[in-house]
Amino acid sequence: MAKSPARAAIYTRISDDKEGKELGVARQEADCRELAKAEGLTIAEVYTDNDISASRSSRKPRPEWTRMLDDAETGKFDVILAYSTSRLTRRPREREDIIELAEDFGIGLMTHVSGRPDLTTADGQASFRFGGTVDTSEADRTAERARRKQLELAQAGRHNGPRPFGWDIVGTKADQRLVINQAEAAVLRELVKRVLAGEGLWKLVNDLNARGIPTSTGKRWQTQVLRRVLLRDRNHGMRSHKPLGKNGKPSGKVELYKGQWEPIIDRETHDRVLATLTDPARRSNNRGTAAKYLLTSLARCGACNGYVVGTNEFKYELKNGRTRVYPHAYKCPHAGCMKVQRRMADVDEHVERVVVGVLERDGVRLLGGDEFAAEEARERIEALEAKLALTADQFADDVITGEQLKRITERLRPQLAAERVHLSSAQPEASLAEYTGPEVAQAWRAADVETKKRLIRLLGMTITIKRVGAGNGRDYDPDSVSITWP
Secondary structure, X not given: OOOOOOEEEEEEEEOOOOOOOOHHHHHHHHHHHHHHHHHOOEEEEEEEXXXXXXXOOOOOOOHHHHHHHHHHHOOOOOEEEEOOHHHHOOOHHHHHHHHXXXXXXXXXXXXXXXXXXXXXXXXXXXXXXXXXXXXXXXHXXXXXHHHHHHHHHHHOOOOOOOOOOXXXXXXXXHHOEEEEOHHHHHHHHHHHHHHHOOXXXXXXXXXXXXXXXXXXXXXXXXXXXXHHHHHOHHHHOEEEEOOEOOOOOEOOOXXXXXXXXXXXXXXXXXXXXXXXXXXXXXXXXXXXXXXXXXXXXXXEEOOOOOEOEEEOOEEEEOOOOOEEEEOOEEEOOOOOOOOOEEXXXXXXXXXXXXXXXXXXXXXXXXXXXXXXXXXXXXXXXXXXXXXXXXXXXHHHOOOOOHHHHHHHHHHHHHHHHHHHHHHHHHOOOHHHHHHOOOOHHHHHHHOOHHHHHHHHHHOOOEEEEOOOOOOOOOOOXXXXXXXXXX
């Protein structure tokens, strides 16, 4: 038998390292180093793929495995050391890679517990391949048991996994259950309310991070993380389960089972959140920045009906030394069209003037309230407040006694409170109330761009910037922008 090679590579791998401490791969490396010492080998390199499966169903790449194969072909080492052949790989195709290394480059293989397969002979290769088949079958059986266990947990409505935002995990193993974390549940309800009111996820994320509210894992919020939290069926007390196919990928439809925990929101509210966040018309912004231009992805091109976008102002130096300024504009960005462009300031001024007028005249009805009931409630509130003011003046002028003032006040104040409740119920939600009535213009000027865009959508407005002929865009024509609403 040939003399043992002098240079060795150690390969270690573990499929699941929940705690991230790499204890499993560390033990494998220690055993391989003992083997190298006993064989008189020097360690040329250590390759570690931690928390990565090597089964057929796994599609996760193993970067260190690939690096080891490349180094073997360059002659960096002469033998591979592994704790076992199953730690090396469970994939039949990758076993062929090891055989090819033995045949083409003379790379040997030693393991701590699986022996030393002689990959230079037909029998040794057959034995190595058969061991791979056994390992693969065991991995497949393990995957089947895991899939069945996941289904059992789902059907029983049990939680499986790390602590979700909004709940705490109490108990251990079979007695483990979720109980509502009241502080986080209050935050979740607030987020749901704000999403349904039209606020963007980026804005909510910035607010959560500014307030120092972490995720359930203690990290800062990201828009996609928040979106997943808001879309969870767990929020309304249901356990979702989507089975995995033999390839490890989700297969089939999602099934819902009654969860063993109290819901934070009801099913109807969850459905509204789902409809809001999955609406194809919803424009996402994952940059964490405020909306910049009022009509970007809101107004449409009159030529192709695609959305227009806002462009920055830029300056161009002419050869004669003069500077030409191109102002902010709305333009059609779609290939094959690009036929509409209009100065942003003109269009914004026109649209905002129309929107404010609509809100002043008909905002209560269009934003979801009852304008007639609201007006009646306002009139009664004014009358009651006038009576209270008159009563106070009469007491100050000694027209009535303190006892009479008390009796009158005790009668009027409950009526006033009731009318304020009527007014509140007849108006749109609280976040929109200031955008109705005579003070709309002031509220509109103070609003940010995202709020303005939201109001335009709530009004059901369709804004179309029409195409104008060459040379006709210098002076703004209000008729070149169509604005319609219900």
